[in-house]
Amino acid sequence: xxxxxxxxxxxxxxxxxxxxxxxxxxxxxxxxxxxxxxxxxxxxxxxxxxxxxxxxxxxxxxxxxxxxxxxxxxxxxxxxxxxxxxxxxxxxxxxxxxxxxxxxxxxxxxxxxxxxxxxxxxxxxxxxxxxxxxxxxxxxxxxxxxxxxxxxxxxxxxxxxxxxxxxxxxxxxxxxxxxxxxxxxxxxxxxxxxxxxxxxxxxxxxxxxxxxxxxxxxxxxxxxxxxxxxxxxxxxxxxxxxxxxxxxxxxxxxxxxxxxxxxxxxxxxxxxxxxxxxxxxxxx
Numbered sequence: 395x396x397x398x399x400x401x402x403x404x405x406x407x408x409x410x411x412x413x414x415x416x417x418x419x420x421x422x423x424x425x426x427x428x429x430x431x432x433x434x435x436x437x438x439x440x441x442x443x444x445x446x447x448x449x450x451x452x453x454x455x456x457x458x459x460x461x462x463x464x465x466x467x468x469x470x471x472x473x474x475x476x477x478x479x480x481x482x483x484x485x486x487x488x489x490x491x492x493x494x495x496x497x498x499x500x501x502x503x504x505x506x507x508x509x510x511x512x513x514x515x516x517x518x519x520x521x522x523x524x525x526x527x528x529x530x531x532x533x534x535x536x537x538x539x540x541x542x543x544x545x546x547x548x549x550x551x552x553x554x555x556x557x558x559x560x561x562x563x564x565x566x567x568x569x570x571x572x573x574x575x576x577x578x579x580x581x582x583x584x585x586x587x588x589x590x591x592x593x594x595x596x597x598x599x600x601x602x603x604x605x606x607x608x609x610x611x612x613x614x615x616x617x618x619x620x621x622x623x624x625x626x627x628x629x630x631x632x633x634x635x636x637x638x639x640x641x642x643x644x645x646x647x648x649x650x651x652x653x654x655x656x657x658x659x660x661x662x663x664x665x666x667x668x669x670x671x672x673x674x675x676x677x678x
Contacts, residue, residue, distance in 0.1 A: 397531055397534075398530065398531060398534040400466075401465055401466045401469060401470055402466075402470055404463065404466035404470075405466040405467060405469075405470035405471060407466070408620070409464065409467055409479065409620035410620050412460075412463040412464055412466055412467060413460055413463065413464075413617060413620065415463055416456065416459035416460045416462070416463040416464075417456065417459070419459045419462075419463070420452075420455045420456040420458070420459040423455050423458070423459065424452065424455055430458070430663035431451075431455060431663070433662065433663050433664065433665055434451055434454050434455060434458070434662045434663045435447075435451055436672055436675055437662040437663075437664075437666060437667075438450055438451055438454065438662055439675065440587070440588075440589055440667065440671070440675070441587035441588065441589065442587075442657070445657075450657060450658060453658035454657075454658045454660070454662050454663075456658075457615065457617075457658050457659045458661065458662075458663055460615060460617065461505065461507075461615075461661075464505065464508075464615075465507060467479075468505065468507045468508050468511065468538075469507070469534075469535075469538035469539075470538070473511055473515070473541060473542045476508065476511065477508075477511060477512060477515065479620065479621050479622050480508070480512065480613065480621070480622045480623070480624050481616075481621040481622065481623070482621075482622075482623040482624065483623075483624045483626075484623070484624065484625045484626070485624065485626045486609070486626060486627055486628045488607065488628045489607075489609055489626055489628070490516075492607045493564070494564060494605060494606050494607050495560065495561030495562060495563070495564050495565055495566070495567070495604060495605075495606040495607070496561075496565075496566040496567070496606060496607050496608070496609060497561065497566075497567050497569060497597065497600060497601070497606055497607070497608045497609070498513060498566060498567065498568045498569070498608075498609045498610075498611050498626075499569055499571050499597065499608065499609065499610045499611070499629070499645070499649070500568050500569065500570050500571075500611055500612065501570065501571060501572050501610075501612065501649050501652065501653065501660070502570060502572055502573075502660065502661035502664065503612045503614075503652065503653055503656070503659055503660050503661070504612045504613045504614040504615050504622070504656065504659045505613045505614075505615055505622060506570065506612070506613070507539070508613050508622060509568070509611055509612065509613045509624075510539055510544060510568055511539075511541075511542050511544075512613065512624065513544070513566060513568055513611075514540075514542035514543045514544035515542050515543070516566065517565070517566055518543075518545070518560070518563075518564075518565040518566060519543065519544045519545065519565070519566050519567075519568060520544075520545050520546075520547060520556065520557055520560045520565055520566065520567045520568070521539065521544050521545070521546050521547070521567075521568045522546075522547060522548075522549045522553060522557065522567075522568075522569060522570070523536070523539070523546035523547060523548060523549065523553075524548075524549050525548060544568075545560075554596070557600075558600065558603070558604060561600065561604050561606050562604060567600075569596070569597060571593075571594065571597055571645065571649065572586075572649065572664075572666065573594075573664070574591075574592045574664075574665060574666060574667075575592055575593075575594050579594070580594065580595050580596075581593060581594060581595070582594075582595050582638060582639065582642050584639070584642035584643050584645075584646045585643050585646055585647070586646045586649075586650060586666070586667075587650055589667050589671060590667070590668065590671070591646065591666055591667055591668075592667075592668060593642050593645075593646060595638055595642065597634060597642075597645060598634055598635065598638050598641045598642055598645075601631050601634045601635035601641075602635045606631065607628070607631065608628070608629045608630075608631045608634060609626055609627060609628055609629060610626075610627045610628075610629050610648055610649065610652060611624070611625065611626040611627070612624075612625050612652055613625075614655070614656050614659060615659060625652070625655075627648075627652070629645070629648055630644070
């Protein structure tokens with residue numbers, strides 16, 4: 395229960411105050427050897443041949459720390475208070491006009507937890523959820539993520555059935571698409587930043603079975619004035635639903651294009667590629 399207590403205590407601070415603490419944490423992450431900073435270095439090495447890798451690594455570590463510390467505001471402040479920090483919205487016309495079920499693809503980019511809160515305020519929202527091992531922490535996270543009306547469902551067979559039913563009923567489903575499927579789960583190797591990335595076919599399968607609209611969204615962090623900028627784009631459902639391989643390559647390509655707007659805000663500290671890809675890098 396230490397994590398909820400820490401966040402509740404930190405929630406008394408302003409966003410700039412939380413970011414100042416995150417800056418100190420990022421320095422420690424950079425100086426003390428750890429798995430996250432190693433993965434950030436490896437992923438950036440794999441995906442960005444053309445950029446200043448050292449500067450991107452430092453910025454990525456900072457934003458990784460920002461994303462953790464700002465949970466004190468995103469999860470603990472009243473919903474209307476933190477949502478008021480979204481000062482810019484670039485939303486495609488088709489999103490509010492959609493009469494079908496809506497899938498919103500939400501990569502681990504910017505403040506995806508704040509995106510969950512915003513989407514819940516736009517109508518019936520279903521979000522996939524991985525239960526936490528500790529019962530107290532699990533209840534805290536559930537309450538935080540559902541307090542604006544989101545309906546959280548487990549990432550299992552029953553949860554996927556609920557998600558399908560909800561889409562057919564015209565609800566909105568938020569799906570994080572860029573987690574590497576666990577061993578034994580369905581996966582397709584699809585291109586992502588020039589690398590083969592194990593990718594879940596779930597989104598392709600949903601689009602193939604259900605007549606729905608599909609969107610790609612992120613809430614980018616503006617560190618300079620502690621505000622957020624929402625971007626929500628329409629994707630081509632037919633391209634995703636047609637051929638599995640080309641559909642997932644298209645989807646990953648659209649996600650990649652969004653990430654390139656602010657690559658330092660992506661969760662590069664996650665093991666996105668095959669273990670053999672990292673092994674081939676050695677200590678690089």
